[in-house]
Amino acid sequence: MKKKALVICILAACSGTALADDAAKPAVPTLSDVLDASGIAMTGYIDFAYNHMNSTGLQQGGIPSRIFDTPGALAGQNFNSFNLQQAAVFISKTPKEGLGGLVNITSGQDAPGVAANGLGLGNPNHFTDLTQAYASYATGPTTVIAGKYTTLAGAEYIASPMNKNYSRAWMFGWGPYTHTGVRTTYVANDVVTLIGGINNGWDQVAPIQGAPGKTAELGLVLTPSPMFSLATTYLNGKEGSLTSPLANTLPGQSTSVRTIGTRSYLDMVGTINATDKLNFVFDYANGSQSNVTLTGLAAPIDAKWDALALYANYQFTDVWRLSYRHETFNDKNGFRSGLLINGVATGQKLDSNTLTVGYALDKKWELRGEVRYDHSTQNAFLMSNNTAANSQHSFAVQALYQF
Numbered sequence: 001m002k003k004k005a006l007v008i009c010i011l012a013a014c015s016g017t018a019l020a021d022d023a024a025k026p027a028v029p030t031l032s033d034v035l036d037a038s039g040i041a042m043t044g045y046i047d048f049a050y051n052h053m054n055s056t057g058l059q060q061g062g063i064p065s066r067i068f069d070t071p072g073a074l075a076g077q078n079f080n081s082f083n084l085q086q087a088a089v090f091i092s093k094t095p096k097e098g099l100g101g102l103v104n105i106t107s108g109q110d111a112p113g114v115a116a117n118g119l120g121l122g123n124p125n126h127f128t129d130l131t132q133a134y135a136s137y138a139t140g141p142t143t144v145i146a147g148k149y150t151t152l153a154g155a156e157y158i159a160s161p162m163n164k165n166y167s168r169a170w171m172f173g174w175g176p177y178t179h180t181g182v183r184t185t186y187v188a189n190d191v192v193t194l195i196g197g198i199n200n201g202w203d204q205v206a207p208i209q210g211a212p213g214k215t216a217e218l219g220l221v222l223t224p225s226p227m228f229s230l231a232t233t234y235l236n237g238k239e240g241s242l243t244s245p246l247a248n249t250l251p252g253q254s255t256s257v258r259t260i261g262t263r264s265y266l267d268m269v270g271t272i273n274a275t276d277k278l279n280f281v282f283d284y285a286n287g288s289q290s291n292v293t294l295t296g297l298a299a300p301i302d303a304k305w306d307a308l309a310l311y312a313n314y315q316f317t318d319v320w321r322l323s324y325r326h327e328t329f330n331d332k333n334g335f336r337s338g339l340l341i342n343g344v345a346t347g348q349k350l351d352s353n354t355l356t357v358g359y360a361l362d363k364k365w366e367l368r369g370e371v372r373y374d375h376s377t378q379n380a381f382l383m384s385n386n387t388a389a390n391s392q393h394s395f396a397v398q399a400l401y402q403f
Contacts, residue, residue, distance in 0.1 A: 038093075039093050040092070040093045041090075041091070041092050041093070041094075042089065042090070042091050042092075043089070043402070043403065044087070044088055044090060045086070045087075045088055045159070045160060045400060045401060045402045045403070046086070046087045046399075046400070046401045047085040047086040047087070047088075047108070047110075047160040047161075047398065047399075048082070048083070048084055048085065048398070048399050049069070049082070049083045049085055049396055049397065049398040050081070050082050050083070050397050050398075051069050051070070051079065051080075051081060051083060051167075051395075051396040052078070052079070052394060052395055052396070053070070053079040053080070053394040054078060054383075054392055054393055054394070055078065055383055055392040056073055056074065056075055056076070056078065056079060056381075056382045056383065057070030057073030058070075058074075058075060058381075058382040059337065059338065059339050059340075059381060059382060060339060060340055060341050060380060060382055061338060061339060061340025061341075062075070062340075063338035063339070065374070065381055065382075065392065066167060066168075066374075067113065067167075067168040067169075067170065067172060067173025067174075068085060068109075068113055068167070069083065069085070069166065069167045069168070069394075069396065071083055071109035071110070075382060076384055076386065077384050078384045079394075084108045084109055085108055085109055085110050085398075086106055086107070086109075086110045087106075087108050088104065088105065088106045088107070088108075088131070088159060088160075089104070089105050090103070091103045091104075094138070095138065097138055097139060097140075099135070100137070100138065101134060101147075102132055102133070102134055102136070103130075103132065103133050104130075104132035105129070105130060106129045106131045106158065107128045107129070108127065109127070110158075111126055111127050111128055111129040112124055112125075112127065112129075113173075114129055114158055114177045114178065114203075115203075116148070116177075116180065116203040116204055116205045117203060117204040117205065117207075117208055118204065118205040118206025119148075119205040119206075121203065130148065131150070131158060131178065132147075132148055132149050132150060132178065133147050134146055134147025134148060142187075143184070144182065144183070144184045144185075145185075146182045146183075147180065148178055148180045148205060149179060149180075149183060150177065150178055150179075151175070151176040151177060151179055151233075152195060152217060152219045152231070152233040152267075153175050153176060153233040153265065153267035153285070154171060154172055154175050154267055154283060155171075155172075155282075155283035155311065156168055156169055156171070156283075160398075160400060161366075161402055164313050164321075164323035164325075164356060164358075165323055165325055165356045165368075166368050166370040166396050167354060167370060167372055167394075169283075169309050169327050170307065170329040170337070170352070171285055171307045171309050171327065174305075174329070174331075174336040174337065175265070175285065175287075176202040176203060176265075177203050178203055179199035179200070179202070179203075179204075179215070179217065180199055180205045181197055181199025181214070181215075182197055182198060183196070183199075183217070184196050184197065185219075190223065191222060191224055192220075193219075193220070193221040195217070195218065195219030195220070195221070196217065196219070197217045198214050198215070198216055198217070199214065199215055199217065200214065201214070201237055201238070201239050202215070202235075202239055208239075208240040213237055213238035214237055214238075215235055215236065215237025215238070215239070216235070216236055216237055217235050218233070218234045219233050220232045226273065227272065227274075228270070228272055228273070229270070229271045230268065230269070230270045231269045232266075232267070232268050233265075233268075234266050234267075235263070235264070237262070237263065238260055238261070238262060239260070239261065239262075239263035239289060240259070240260055259291050259292065259293045261289050261290035261291030261300075262291075263287070263288070263289040264287065264288050264289075265285065265286070266285065266286045267284070267285045268282075268283070268284045268285075269282070277314060277315045278312075278313070278314050278315075279312075279313050280310075280311065280312050280313075281309075281311040281313070282308070282309070282310050282311070283307075283308070283309040283311075284306075284308050286305075287304070287305050287306070287336070288302060288303065289302070289303050289335065290302045292333070292335055294333060294334065294335060295340060295343065295345045296340070296343050296344030296345055297344070303332070303333040303335035303336075304332045304333065305329070305333075305336050306330050307327065307328060307329040308327070309325060309326070309327040309328075310325070310327075311323065311324070311325050312324045318360065319359060319360050320358070320359060320360075321358040321360075322355070322357055322358075323355075323356045323358070324353075324354070324355050324356075325352070325353070325354040325356075326351075326352070326353050326354075327350075327351070328349070328350070329349070329350040329351075329352075330350075331347055331348055331349070331350070333345065334346045334347045334348065337350070337380075339380050341378065341379075347378075348376045348377050348378040348380055349376070349377045350374065350375070350377075350380075351375045351376075352372065352373065352375070353372070354370065354371070354372040354373075355370065356368055356370040357369045357370075364401055364402050364403065365399070365400070366399075366400045367397070367398070367400075368398040368399075368400070369395075369396070369397055369398075370395065370396045370397075371393070371395045372393065372395075373392075373393045374392050375390060375391045376390050376391070378390065
């Protein structure tokens with residue numbers, strides 16, 4: 001009995017010591033704990049969709065008729081595909097005072113579309129893009145960033161969760177995506193924010209050969225009340241124009257022969273928050289570029305385009321929402337859309353109506369259903385039987401997961 005009691009005491013003592021040792025060991029910190037402690041934030045999302053069109057998703061001349069939602073479109077068949085649009089991550093440290101920075105990597109089928117010159121432009125296999133990478137310094141009302149960053153212009157964004165619709169507007173696709181340079185933001189007060197910068201131009205990490213000039217950007221954001229805001233952006237500088245767009249590239253993204261001219265671009269985005277559930281947005285843009293040599297035209301011209309998009313968004317409940325977009329894009333010379341009819345660059349006026357329903361499974365998941373109808377003043381849209389029509393329509397289902 002004494003031996004048995006002694007054994008029990010020894011086991012109990014060892015067990016207690018082991019438990020005490022386990023309790024004394026600190027818990028292993030998770031990656032989230034480490035990042036939070038260092039002031040670094042990491043977020044991301046996955047964008048997966050199915051899209052079906054009654055056309056090939058191409059225009060005459062082989063250029064896609066849409067931005068992002070028709071990857072790999074081919075002549076001879078209707079576009080009908082599951083798409084891994086984007087898988088993206090943001091890693092940032094942006095203190096209110098002092099040094100910081102941000103890195104944003106975008107992978108998936110949208111990556112070739114937003115690639116910059118010198119960093120994947122023109123490469124159809126560029127499926128991982130360094131979309132943003134910049135250092136920042138903040139002091140008081142002033143913040144300076146230097147590196148590669150997204151444009152100020154437009155109401156829509158590269159990052160899918162920031163948009164209300166699945167498909168992108170032509171204004172987004174045929175405007176700038178990113179700039180590489182230096183940008184300063186000054187928050188004068190609660191009403192006025194001023195922005196100024198200088199960069200290599202539209203979507204250029206490396207400047208286009210023969211265009212050593214820089215592009216200036218100016219921004220003014222007015223927020224006179226919580227109900228209304230107006231953001232105005234102006235870009236001006238030397239840009240390369242493209243003479244022979246290649247198949248399977250976006251308009252304005254070919255590595256073919258270039259001419260150099262001054263590009264001027266004005267964009268204005270207004271937001272009206274009518275109620276806590278209903279808001280309206282308008283986006284107006286006006287652009288021009290000098291010294292453009294278009295396919296099939298012998299002499300350079302001054303190309304011009306303008307566009308207007310109107311949005312209405314209504315949040316029925318915490319779960320259900322509805323978004324509508326109407327867009328008109330007037331590409332007067334065919335410079336931005338890249339339409340070729342009988343081998344000649346041709347101007348067109350495009351109209352589009354898009355209706356998107358969103359259903360939030362929870363704070364991280366959203367399902368979207370969308371229908372869209374496009375119309376052109378030209379027989380621009382390539383059908384699967386190799387004819388061309390002046391309209392096309394589509395429906396899509398999208399799943400978005402944020403982390």
